Amino acid sequence: MKLKQLEGLLGSLEQFSHPKIELEQYPTGHHIASRMLFSAENSFGDIGDKVVADFGCGCGTLGLAAALLGAEHVIGVDIDVESLAVASANAEDLEVDMEFVQCDVRNFGWRGQIIDTVVMNPPFGTRRKGADMDFLSVALKVASQAVYSLHKTSTRDYVKRTVLRDYNASSAEVICELRYDVPKLYKFHKKKEVDIAVDLWRFVPK
Amino acid sequence: MKLLTHNMLSSNIKGVTNGFPLKIEAEKIIERPVEINPVFLKNMFAKLEWKPLVEASRTMGFSELPEDVPDMSVLDSDEFLQKFHHALLEIHLEEGALVCPETGRKFPVQKGIPNMMLHEDEV
Ligand SMILES: C[S@@+](CC[C@H](N)C(=O)[O-])C[C@H]1O[C@@H](n2cnc3c(N)ncnc32)[C@H](O)[C@@H]1O
Numbered sequence: 001m002k003l004k005q006l007e008g009l010l011g012s013l014e015q016f017s018h019p020k021i022e023l024e025q026y027p028t029g030h031h032i033a034s035r036m037l038f039s040a041e042n043s044f045g046d047i048g049d050k051v052v053a054d055f056g057c058g059c060g061t062l063g064l065a066a067a068l069l070g071a072e073h074v075i076g077v078d079i080d081v082e083s084l085a086v087a088s089a090n091a092e093d094l095e096v097d098m099e100f101v102q103c104d105v106r107n108f109g110w111r112g113q114i115i116d117t118v119v120m121n122p123p124f125g126t127r128r129k130g131a132d133m134d135f136l137s138v139a140l141k142v143a144s145q146a147v148y149s150l151h152k153t154s155t156r157d158y159v160k161r162t163v164l165r166d167y168n169a170s171s172a173e174v175i176c177e178l179r180y181d182v183p184k185l186y187k188f189h190k191k192k193e194v195d196i197a198v199d200l201w202r203f204v205p206k
Numbered sequence: 207m208k209l210l211t212h213n214m215l216s217s218n219i220k221g222v223t224n225g226f227p228l229k230i231e232a233e234k235i236i237e238r239p240v241e242i243n244p245v246f247l248k249n250m251f252a253k254l255e256w257k258p259l260v261e262a263s264r265t266m267g268f269s270e271l272p273e274d275v276p277d278m279s280v281l282d283s284d285e286f287l288q289k290f291h292h293a294l295l296e297i298h299l300e301e302g303a304l305v306c307p308e309t310g311r312k313f314p315v316q317k318g319i320p321n322m323m324l325h326e327d328e329v
Binding site for chain 1: 208213214217218243254255317318322
């Protein structure tokens with residue numbers, strides 16, 4: 001599938017209609033989401049024929065992109081059942097298969113080495129401090145091949161140090177720096193928060 | 207929920223030492239055909255827990271998988287791959303529950319989505 005085609009399909013997806021502030025529910029725009037998954041597949045071969053998990057999948061954008069790029073089995077995990085219902089309808093519209101589990105990522109129970117790749121856009125931790133790092137810690141335990149994630153550029157040094165020292169990562173690489181326009185969903189968003197610098201990371205677990 | 211997902215989900219309740227495999231209570235089962243991918247199946251075969259898959263598929267009304275872990279050589283048989291593929295990826299638990307093997311706690315499955323949320327005192 002071509003990048004443009006992927007971006008177009010992701011642009012047609014339904015997104016949060018009543019975003020929940022405390023869960024940091026804002027979608028990954030189709031521009032960023034398509035490039036994130038496209039490079040995971042075309043530069044690293046981490047998607048096609050793989051088992052992929054989407055942590056905090058929301059309305060499913062990242063996981064569905066993985067499915068469109070040929071992932072064999074995709075599991076979306078989110079704490080919010082309303083978002084999962086939207087994600088499930090999105091999967092049906094695209095006529096792709098995606099599995100869903102309602103769960104707090106921090107308490108995700110799994111066994112074995114089945115999941116190859118985790119893709120995620122975790123809460124940045126502006127509402128609950130450390131939320132982004134909690135996601136990373138679990139993702140690096142679950143994935144056997146790679147973890148793709150978005151984090152604020154302002155946390156770059158901290159993220160790198162922490163994953164290498166404490167989270168079982170053997171490598172941590174910023175693939176690119178992006179402008180993320182968090183849509184002005186919430187009244188309390190000051191203007192400066194609307195457009196923030198975000199890193200796309202690729203982590204490899206030990 | 208497909209049985210491949212079942213084969214990796216585990217109960218994570220505080221104090222539970224072996225939350226796998228979750229027992230299936232099936233109320234509604236659906237089947238959806240998907241294209242077979244032999245390379246993927248061969249790769250999965252090595253990572254799966256065989257007995258839980260056999261048991262789960264039997265609960266879901268499909269009893270054609272061999273009881274004991276088959277030898278790798280079965281992966282050359284198209285007939286075996288078909289059955290393995292069907293059990294792993296085509297049978298869905300649509301409504302029912304997953305039951306923690308240690309505590310008996312039920313995790314409901316609705317519209318194909320298992321609810322694995324823990325209560326406060328289970329974390
Ligand atoms: C920034 S949004 C990203 C949504 C979606 N992945 C996307 O890319 O459009 C973060 C998501 O994480 C979910 N979430 C927040 N805290 C969570 C937790 N502890 N466990 C699971 N999901 C959580 C929210 O419901 C929300 O859908």
